[in-house]
Amino acid sequence: MLLSISNLTKSIGAKDLYKELTLNIDDNDKVGFIGRNGTGKTTLFRIVMGEDKDFKGSISIPNGKVVVQTEQEHSLNGDITPLEYVLSAVPKYKELKKIITNYEESGSSDVEAIGIYTDAVMQFSEFGYYTIEDEILLELDSFGLTLEQVISPIKKLSGGEKRFVELAKVIFSNADLALIDEPTNHMDYIGKSKFIEWLAGYKKGVIVITHDRDVLQVVNKIIELSNHKIKVFKGSYEDYLSQNANNTLTSIRKYQEGLKLIEQYKAQMLTFQAKISYGGSAIAQRDKFKRLWEDAKANTVKPSFWIDEESLGNMDEEITDTYETYKSRALGMNLKSDFKSNSKVRKIGNLELLKVENLSFGYTKDKILLNDIDLTIAYGDRLHIKGRNGVGKSTFLKLLIEKYLGSDKYKLKAGSIEWAPKAVLGVYEQEVGTKYFEYTLETYIYEIYAINKAEMNDQKMRRILSQYLFDPVIDKTLQIKHASGGQKARLQIIKMLVNNPNIIILDEPTNHLDLPSIEETEKALIDYEGAIIYVSHDKAFVSKIGGEVMSFGIEKE
Numbered sequence: 254m255l256l257s258i259s260n261l262t263k264s265i266g267a268k269d270l271y272k273e274l275t276l277n278i279d280d281n282d283k284v285g286f287i288g289r290n291g292t293g294k295t296t297l298f299r300i301v302m303g304e305d306k307d308f309k310g311s312i313s314i315p316n317g318k319v320v321v322q323t324e325q326e327h328s329l330n331g332d333i334t335p336l337e338y339v340l341s342a343v344p345k346y347k348e349l350k351k352i353i354t355n356y357e358e359s360g361s362s363d364v365e366a367i368g369i370y371t372d373a374v375m376q377f378s379e380f381g382y383y384t385i386e387d388e389i390l391l392e393l394d395s396f397g398l399t400l401e402q403v404i405s406p407i408k409k410l411s412g413g414e415k416r417f418v419e420l421a422k423v424i425f426s427n428a429d430l431a432l433i434d435e436p437t438n439h440m441d442y443i444g445k446s447k448f449i450e451w452l453a454g455y456k457k458g459v460i461v462i463t464h465d466r467d468v469l470q471v472v473n474k475i476i477e478l479s480n481h482k483i484k485v486f487k488g489s490y491e492d493y494l495s496q497n498a499n500n501t502l503t504s505i506r507k508y509q510e511g512l513k514l515i516e517q518y519k520a521q522m523l524t525f526q527a528k529i530s531y532g533g534s535a536i537a538q539r540d541k542f543k544r545l546w547e548d549a550k551a552n553t554v555k556p557s558f559w560i561d562e563e564s565l566g567n568m569d570e571e572i573t574d575t576y577e578t579y580k581s582r583a584l585g586m587n588l589k590s591d592f593k594s595n596s597k598v599r600k601i602g603n604l605e606l607l608k609v610e611n612l613s614f615g616y617t618k619d620k621i622l623l624n625d626i627d628l629t630i631a632y633g634d635r636l637h638i639k640g641r642n643g644v645g646k647s648t649f650l651k652l653l654i655e656k657y658l659g660s661d662k663y664k665l666k667a668g669s670i671e672w673a674p675k676a677v678l679g680v681y682e683q684e685v686g687t688k689y690f691e692y693t694l695e696t697y698i699y700e701i702y703a704i705n706k707a708e709m710n711d712q713k714m715r716r717i718l719s720q721y722l723f724d725p726v727i728d729k730t731l732q733i734k735h736a737s738g739g740q741k742a743r744l745q746i747i748k749m750l751v752n753n754p755n756i757i758i759l760d761e762p763t764n765h766l767d768l769p770s771i772e773e774t775e776k777a778l779i780d781y782e783g784a785i786i787y788v789s790h791d792k793a794f795v796s797k798i799g800g801e802v803m804s805f806g807i808e809k810e
Contacts, residue, residue, distance in 0.1 A: 261310035288478030290739025412439030511553030518546035611668035635800025679754030690734035738765035
């Protein structure tokens, strides 16, 4: 046993995260950890690591077992180098290195100091630490990081490069249990493939928070955080989908039975209420059915219902109709509704929205990042931009966006970018700007609507928050710096749709979204009539959205 969680209960403000949650992780368990955004997956990691102590229940890790956790952000350690960061997770490295360095600098002849130094040198050698820095450099080089990047502050790295550093940290920590949070977010397709290969061959325990369907195919167990408790599914993602579909149908039937009981008890209660004038027997019967009615209401709480589209397609019409009645809200349902508002966009005359001709660009004269790009995007087109990190994908998108905004921030080396007068652009970015971190959700939404000269009031604010799966009362005062990755992603989509765009740019849109929202978002985008330019390394997402492919850099499969 690597980890035992018993009767864990935790709330944040008025929101319950866990109620008597129980979980056991065994040696060699390779676990995919899934659940709707905001249910507390990352918080559970923080509790296991001892960073969050505000809970009831018990966490047990056997003595001598090493647990390591990856970081999503590096705001507190951005000034250290990737090499220093990875070394900090190597067992006893820092302690032994300090003893050896201090002794050699002091030149002490103290017998006790010599003994401590000798023991440290022996352990340092036994652990192979005299060559470990070279090994780390080789590992990071295999991920595509240069020596200059490895010895520069980690804050200078891209999101995908930071994920590689986190993976190296796990590799060299020699941990018995690795807690890995959204590892493939921001990774390019080569990096993602390397991570999946590493995970498939990992011989120790690992729990990985992810909704990346490619990653979930190589785990041997999936745990889902739902309705404040853990559900365990043995096998890979395909096994989970089958088991989940069956479990969901059973839950829906129980929920329907509960609703029927509520109506039956209520009817009986009202019947005897009308007969109270006949005497005490009617009062006793009314009180009896009132208690049963109240108990039935308390025990019939709608859980989170989700069946994947493929499994649902194999079921008969009666079952699918029942599921549609009770299924949980997902982000894409609201996206689909908002995209339909684009019927306002006039499709007359020339449908061309964007034209790029002979585009060349570089941040310096000596290094050309983009060269001789020609592109035409019309209403309804889909363009998938593919390539390794650092080859110019994000730069290309920035050039398009800045030109649309009328900015002269970037000077082209050659060529042109021309937006049609009727083009209305919406942009989904990977991150909310740090300048907004002190804002509440409410002030942020007011701000982006004001910037886009769009109407906003308190009633519309509450509707938008509810529409995008926020609690309009509790969440409106949440500061963005405290928002989860999924919550920030939903804010980005709100921002993207402010002006009813007829062309959208999506930069890794499935990062941070949960599985139901990913699937519903795919359906909404498929039905979207405008043009889509997108960057994604999610194979399932790419297969659904499709379109022409523009490759940046050398494609090495």
